[in-house]
Amino acid sequence: MRTPCLVLSGLLLLSPAAAQNNDNTAGAPVITASATLEPDRVVLELLGSAQARASVSLYPEVEGEVAEVLFQAGQRVRAGQILVRLDDTQQRLAVQLAEAQWRVARVVAQRLQATRGTGAVPDTEIDQAVAEARTREITLAQAREDLADRVLRAPFAGVVGIPAVERGDRVSRTTLVSTLDDRREILVDIDLPEAWLARVRVGQALQASTPAFAGQTFEGQVRDIDSRVDPLVRTVRVRAALDNADDRLRAGMSFQVRLVFEGEPLVSAPELALQFGNDGGYVWTVRDGKAEAVAAQVVRREDGRVRLRSALREGDTVVVEGVQRLRDGRAVRVVGQRNGDAR
Secondary structure: OOOOEEEEOOEEEEOHHHHHHHHHHHOEEEEEEEOEEEEOOEEEEEEEEEEEEEEEEEOOOOOEEEEEEOOOOOOEEOOOOEEEEEOOHHHHHHHHHHHHHHHHHHHHHHHHHHOOOOOOOOHHHHHHHHHHHHHHHHHHHHHHHHHHOOEEEOOOOEEEOOOOOOOOOEEOOOOOOEEEEEEEEEEEEEEEEHHHHHHOOOOOEEEEEOHHHOOOOEEEEEEEEEEEEEOOOOEEEEEEEEEOOOOOOOOOOEEEEEEEEOOOEEEEEEHHHEEEEOOEEEEEEEEOOEEEEEEEEEEEEEOOEEEEEEOOOOOOEEEEEOHHHOOOOOEEEEEEEOOOOOO
16 A cells, blocks of 8 residues: 655655654654662751850849959850959958857857766756857858858859949849850751651751851751740751850851751652653653653652652663653654753
8 A cells, every 4th residue: 555645846745644654663753861869868958046055144143332343355264263343341341250259159169068967067058059159150151151242253164245344333133244155166046847857866967157257167966956846837946066166156146057868869850851640740761662651759859850759760761852742652762862950
């Protein structure tokens, strides 16, 4: 049987049926790419605010007049170091008086104790002398505590802020003297979406950056994970710790924290290879020179490629162009191949 055709001005034109038959014989022209196997790597960048490893606001224990300010802004101080001394004239006199009264009471008690059992002094009088000595001892201890309250000491080693008081100022227990930060390590709190809670762990490495040091990154790790998820915004508080041995970072800085989650290996293909039908996503592959549709579930799109859960294997040939004319079992002819993404 002859193939119908038309001759027009010296040109031979095939009929539609003949063209389709010729296309089936030669194969549908397609451009392909190779599927790869890549880890399901997710990078999250979250904003957070920094705080020192330990941080306090310093207030006097008692009210009084400032006699000495013994620190400067930015000074590194040791634990227990005196920062501010209040006038303590009355308290020193009280200690001296209490000490003198205690010594007298102690001597009297010791002398009377020596006569116990002789009948020279009634036992009740001896007991009263012993009790008086003990009372005077307690009074002395209280006087010494009152004297100790006239100085403000650093509760831990760190760096003090700008003094908020000067010599001669009258202060009370609500007067802010300064701040103290232990910033050998900087802590950054971030709010992690609930969906990633199962993949974050204490000790996980991370990176952070801050506008104060543009272009620089600081290495750190996850220090703490909160015990609850916020039911309103569905996030969990995660605390990152950054080493600050060089003392460049400060409490209150803003940070962008970068967390990387490495997942299971997944098949990756150019995004153009992904098609959708009534049964969901699929990808055309070329096997033994013929087209075959393979179901594919999208996990993530990134940089022109899609990570898929599919029966595809690493190295499989997938069609990125020419998919409109394909059907299962149709012969294909590869006319080009892409490398990398399909953009």
